[in-house]
Amino acid sequence: MMLPTVIVPGYFAPATEYQAFEQLLSQFSIPTVTVPLTKWDWVPTLGGRSIRPIIDQIDRTVQDVRQRFNTAEVNLVGHSAGGWIARIYLGAKAYDIHPEPAGSVQCWQAHQWVHRLITLGTPHTSQERWTRKNLDFVNTSYPGAFEPTVRYVCVAGRSVYGEKRLGQWLAYSSYELTCGRGDCWGDGITPVESAHLAGAENITLEGVRHAPKSAGLWYGSPSVVEQWIDYLRD
Template identity: 60%
Template sequence: MPLPTVIMPGYLEGARAYRPMEQLLQKLGFPTVTVPLRKRDWLPTVGGRSMVPILRQLDRTVKQTLQQYNVSQINLIGHSAGGWIARIYLGEKPYTIHGDVRSTAGLWHAHPYIATLVTLGTPHVSQERWTKRNLDFVKINYPGAFHPQVRYICVAGKAIYGARRPGSWLAYSSYQLTCGRGDSWGDGITPIEAAHLEGAENLVIEAVLHSPRSRGIWYGSPTVVQSWVSYLA
């Protein structure tokens, strides 16, 4: 049987938005659970504050899944910010940069439990003032596909080219805040170059939008899941 899979939602998003993807993965034979976040669970993290409240829920879900299925490893899918939060969780260095948790909290050093990490539209870098501190912690301590025993799959969408014109302003602004260049391709929020990691299996999928609430297809749409689900096997 394939390893169980845990889905880590993106920033300010609740688990409900990921139910269709969760159910699709289950139908494809992958036991799947989503970290049971609600939108309000993110409020303590707003403004670049600590992700410890989210790490607690991620850790609880992973350990419950390991116990439920009596396995030593799982697959982890992180959408958007969920991808770089997952990289904090995998890492060995105590995430104490905000002074709100002790180094013995045990909310990291999880890489032995993770067989494959799939990131979907994750901005692995940022120049935005509120997220830079957290992302710099990840980038400096765990550059690229850092843990050799973990398989990293980084999926980027190519749907919108950022430009200073109606219909592309949001993409342009978001790409510029992320990688310093607005005139790039991406999923409307995350530019392709920011969604990939050196040493990872880096994928680009055409016409894929960022959010599970997008009007078009997104990373969890059935046709798109088929492009990356084989890496969970």
């Protein structure tokens, strides 16, 4: 049996948005579980605050999946912000940039449980002030494909060019907040250059948009999954 996969949802996304994606991977004989987040679980993280509540839920899910499938390791698939949050979870350095309750137990060093991390449309960089503190911690503590025992695969979509005109403004603004310039290609939210990571296996897929609710194809559409799913099979 192939290693089980845990899906980490994107920012403020509930697990329910990933049901079809989870079922699709299961149909490819890959046991798959989504971290059971609701929108309410994200509320404490608003305004650039600690994403510790999300990391705790990732760890509970990973440990449950390891026990359920009797396996030492799992694969993580992080969509959007779920990808860089997963990078914090992998690392050995305590995530201490926000105050933590006294005596709290931290769930780090998960690289020992994870065989590979696949990120889908993840903004691995940001100029936006609310997310920059967290992402600066990630990229300073764990630059690039940091963990030598984990295989990193970063998938970017190339479907929307950011321009200052009707229909392109959202992409332009989002790209500018992420990488510092809006006139570039991306998936409508994350520019290609930010979705890639130094030292990882970086892939760019044409015509792929950012989110499950996007019009057209997204990273979890059947024809798109077929283009990257082999990274979960070897």
